[in-house]
Amino acid sequence: MKMDRRSFLSFLIGGAAGTTLSPLPWKLTDDLAIWSQNWPWTPVPAGGEVTFVETTCMLCPGGCGVTVRKVGDRAVKIEGTPGHPVNDGGICILGLSGLQLLYGPTRVPAPLRRAGGRGENHWEKISWDDALALVVEKLAALRENRLSHTLACISGTDGGTVGRLMERFLTAYGSPNFIRTPSMRDAYEMTLHLMQGVQASAGFDVENADFILSFGSGILEGWGSPVRMFRAHSAWKEKGVKVVQIEPRLSNTAAKSDKWLPVNPGTEAVLALGLAHVILKESLHRKEFVDFYASGLDRWKNEVISKWTPEQVEAVTGIDKSTTVALARSFARADHPLALCGRGKGSTPGSIGEFMAVHALNALVGNINRKGGVWAVPGPDYIRWPEVEMDATAAAGMQQPRIDGAGTEKYIFARHLLHRVPEMVTAADPSLVQALFILEANPYYTLSDSALLKKAWDKIPFIVSFSSFMDETAQNADLILPNHMYLERYEDVSYAEGFNKPYIGLAKPVIHPQFSTMHAGDVILRLAKALGDPVQKAFPWEDYEGCLDDTFGDALETLRETGYRVEADFAPGSGYPVFETASGRFEFIPEEIRDAGMQAMVQPQGEEPAFPLILIPFDSQRLANGYIGDPPFVIKTVPDTVLKGDALFVEVHPETAKAIGLSEGRAALLATPKGQARVRVHLFEGIMPGLVGIPTGLGHQAYDGYLAGKGVNANALMGPVEDGASGLNAAWGIRAKLSRV
Amino acid sequence: MSTNDDKAKADALTDTGKQPEQDKPEKGNGASGSILFFFLVGLIASLLVGWVVFPELLYSKKKQPIDFNHALHVDMVDEGCESCHFFREDGSFSGVPELAQCIECHEEAQTDHPEEIKFVTQYVEKYREVPWLVYSRQPNCVFFSHAAHVRLAEMDCVTCHGPIGESTHSRIYEENRITGLSRDIWGRNIAGIKRNSWDRMKMDDCAECHAEAATKTASEGEAPIEGFFNNIIRIAFPGSLSGRKSSVQTQNEACFVCHK
The missing domain is CATH 3.40.50.740 (Rossmann fold)
Incomplete structure (x- = not known):
């Protein structure tokens, strides 16, 4: 039997009929529908038991308690631990991005020995x-x-x-x-050591303060324990606590403050002394503290009264004398006024003169070791290992x-x-x-x-x-011996920056180490x-x-x-001597550095006219600038007036920009005595004329593709300025030149 | 201007013109016979392909890593299925046991059964999870709460999973090459015919039970004919008639009760 055209067609028709009557088309349609709704290449998180592990965040010195949600063996979310003494359920943007550091590509997977030249990033895996x-x-x-x-x-x-x-x-x-x-922390520890004779870190009872005088402290930029400060800030707003921010640039903290005083950069300490001048002259200080618990007031008073009248202060700081007088009065008349310092996040120590001037303000209003004031928090005492027996070497x-x-x-x-x-x-x-x-x-x-x-x-x-x-x-x-990252290990956190009670947090392994660390x-x-x-x-x-x-x-x-231990009823001053100075009192002028300590100002490096402007670094909660760099979630939040593509923007006042001939977005060359970099210009009326503001935390060469190669490292353009009295790095800026390219 | 239709007509005329020459009477029966023959060949071949060859090709056959004896285990535990397939404290269902659970009893082999020895040496000692193949795994777009069905509606495991607790060996796992799911979802029967409630685990099978439950409660007091039409509306547009939702048990909103 020959198959002709008709039989072939009929064969096809039969085939079609048979196929229709078979499950093939219907089953295939169904399977393809399921397949297309569940693309096999779309990652699906594995199921499993949901558990929560409470641990301590170690991404900054804030000491926050975090709760990590796990599904099976995988950590899927980091949240603040409710009821935690430091952050009570809150979390910052860096803390909640911790999982990107845990699972991200920046981890060192095993011990690595350098294979090429230093910095060439060629490595050889070796055994532990x-x-x-x-x-x-x-x-x-x-x-x-x-x-x-x-x-x-x-x-x-x-x-x-x-x-x-x-x-x-x-x-x-x-x-x-x-x-x-x-x-x-270095400057505060030294301040407490000199003025109060104690080895302690500074804690701030911010929750109970009712007037905040911040000398450039980035309360909303990551100063202290960031989440705690955010919460305190919100509480201040609710309670009507007045916040006065003193700094040359309109930071977020300044923008949200009740009063922003744009002070000439580096002269904050002078303003503090000016305020002290008014308080002392008008006898607004708290005598029950100053008379009974302090010493050296007379000498200090003479110095302050003669040297820092509101007029003199105006000449140096640019702050109107009537403003200084009014501010001093409202500060001194508040029940629990609190003066803070440490610029931005506090990542540079600063001059001891400045810290002591601000601390003296707190002392004048009697706000030392008292509700709403500055507390001396003793260091951790739980490590009592035997003395090391040293050999001759x-x-x-x-x-x-x-x-x-x-x-x-x-x-x-x-x-x-x-x-x-x-x-x-x-x-x-x-x-x-x-x-x-x-x-x-x-x-x-x-x-x-x-x-x-x-x-x-x-x-x-x-x-x-x-x-x-x-x-x-x-x-x-030359060699990397990778530590478990903080979500994989036990470690005690003995300190929460700015927290006013002795505190220990415990970091716990949330998951098994992911690598050979x-x-x-x-x-x-x-x-x-x-x-x-x-x-x-x-x-x-x-x-x-x-x-x-x-x-x-x-x-x-x-x-x-x-997950933590806190001395909840810790009250400094009760139960142990508060001031352990030679006099047993609070020292306004510590004998040890009596002259050098009055050095209120530190000059920036560089000379005019080669460097007519002043470069000041500024911190942001959205840019981690310490050991840890921004994970991808965080860098995404950086606005394009700071970083656009790989270009970094510096902030310049429109007047200053006009004088140089720069307009918004223009490329420019930023030079300092320490280096130079190509930047772009963002015109900002919130920065004082004559200054250039540079964001910190950018310009990384390492980490992942989301961070590496973006912007300019502000540290590279700066240099340390040694504080004469303390030796601490007191650099708050550097002279700079901005020119068209 | 000639259209396509015109051309077709012209072609048809030509064909008719030629027909008397080719269409010889004695060939007529033979031709229609061969047409029928080839039709049948095509029909039978495609039916064979569709019903026999296709299912063979569609599913790959896999063995479970360990031949598990459910019957033996059920006999030895106190709380039936829930001894191993339990609800966690938060109400979520644990599903297939993890190694840690098995280790509670099988830290060392309790018998000299080769499968148990294999389990202990290959998985327990190496602390490696057993890559069980899950017969009832649904596609990822499906949301299913065991708690709602087992706890709230007090359904039996057997209703959906069948008498798996009585099995003494693990069945061959047949994996759909397209979806990656087990054959148990569509059902063993390629035509989709089911005899027992556990024979298939498709959406229709969910709907069947839910519609039944909806009808039971909703159509009380309705005339039979009214009930008939209303039921169609109820299934097609859940909640539209009485404000009742697709899940009569939980009164939840429509699609996202079951679809992620």
Whole structure:
């Protein structure tokens, strides 16, 4: 039988009929519908049990409690812990983006040894055993050659067990060079030490204050513990608490304040002294405090009365004398007035003269260790490890002066002076630092004067980063020993910046480590073990958790359950002597730095006319500018008047821009004595004429594609300015030139 | 101007003109016979393809990683299915047990059964989750709450899952190559015919039960003919008649009760 055209057609018709009568078309249609509604390439989060883990955020020194929501083994959301003493359920934009740091591409997956040149970012994965052996070999050789003091550690943390383990390691090894990263904490600690004779950090009873006088503190920019400050700020608005913001640029804090006083930059301390002048002259100070608990008032009063009349203050600060008088009166007449300082987020210490002037204002109104005032919060007391038994090498090493000079005659009150390190390293040959550890810090990015820093960096033969992330410092290290990131590890947080009660937060592993990382505490213990006695002897713990157990004892269990411990009924001044100065009183002019302490102003680097303008960095809650860089969620919130594509905008007053011939959006060359960068110009009437405002937290070279290569690093254009009295870095700006390109 | 229609007519005329020459009477029956033959060949072949070959091709056959004996386990536990497939504290359903649950009893092998030994050595000792193949896994667009059905409506597991608790071996898992889902969703029967309530797990099967429940409560007091039409409206437009929602049990809003 031959198949002709008709039979073929009939075959097809039969086939069509049969197909229609079979499930094939209907089933296929259904399957394709299901397939197309559930594209297999669309990621679907895995299901599982929903659990919550309460831990402590470690992305800034704020010490917030966070609750991480998990589905199965995956962390899916970070929220503030309700009822937490610091942040009570609130969370900041950086804190809630923590998961992008946990799962993002910036993690260091395993111990890495540099394969190419330094900074070229070529790495070779090595085993933990090999990595630790490398460090041990280097350290053993240094120690053998009596060079143990040339090991230094730059650490972002110092109060908790990990910071203390590192410091202890250095001590047992024989190096005094444990250097904490700088912040306003240095200046406040020194202020409390000098004026009140205590080793304590400053806490602020912001919730109970009823008049806020902020000398440039970015209350809404990340100063102190950001979420707590946000909440306090909202409460102030509800209660009608007056906020006066003193700073040369209209920041968010200034914009939301009741009064913004644009002061000539760097003259904030003068205004504080001017206010003191009015208060003293009009006898508005609180005599029950000043007369009974303070000393040195007369001398200080003479100085202030003669030197800083409202007229003189007006000439320096630009603040109208009647404004100064009115402000002084309303400040002094408030029940619980509180004066704050530390510019922006407080990431630069500032001059001790300024801090003492502002603190003296608080003392004048009797607001020390009192409701709504500044409280001296004693440091953590839970670490009671036995003294390190040093051998001759360690003892000799510890006798050496610190590289940063802190504690030496010239810088007798300073504890950490990181900004001095690059200069010291560059100056000496061979380098004073032969091996450098970096723990929870990113100095390669955050230190100013990048050119000098790079020179110093090149002179350090061996650099080890403990970073969980491929930040600038890690990128320029020789070896990376990645720590578990904060959501993967136990660690006590001994401090919440600006919090007015002794507080310990506990960070807990929310999930298993995602990579081949190791707890920095365990790394230290293993290094000590491998170095053998006498270093090993100082560390009687099997592992870091054992150390934590031993340190806290039974308290660890409750700490694990609640996630924090706070002395809720802590009241400074009751139960222990408040002022431990020689006089037993609050010192208006501490004897130790009587002349230098009155140095109210610090001049910026650079000279006119080469640099006719002044560059001031400004901070924002949307730009993390410390150890951690902005994760993608956060960088997305940066407005395009700050960053557009890769271009960074500097803020310039329209008048200033006009004089240079710049208009909105124009490209310009920004030069300072420390460097130059191409920027674009944003005209902003909220910045005083003659200034250039540059946002901090941009210009990263490391991290992911969302952050790297965007904008300019403000630190690179700045340089440290040493405060004569304290040695702290008091740079608040630098002279600059803006020109058309 | 000639249209397509005109051309077609012209072609038809030409064909008619030629027809007497080709259409010889003796060939007539043979031609229609072969037409019928080929029609049948096409019909039968496509029916065979559609009913027999297609289902064979559509599903790939996979073995469960461990041959699991439900009957044995059910006998040994106190709370039936919920001993292992339990509700979590927050009311969500745990589904297939995780390794941690199994370990509660099977930290070490309790028998010398090769499957148990395989389970202990390959999964428990290595702390590796067993990649169970889930017969009842729905596409991701489906939202289904076990709590609403088992707790609230007090339904039996068997109603949807069948007597799986009585099985002594794990069935072959047949995976749809297009959707990646188990054959159990469409049902074993390729025509979609079901005998038991657990034979299929398609949307129609959900709707069937929900419509029944809706009819039971909604059509009380309605005349039969009125009830008939109203039921159609109720299924097509849930909630439109009485303000009742698609889930009579929970009174929830329409599509997103079940669709994500």
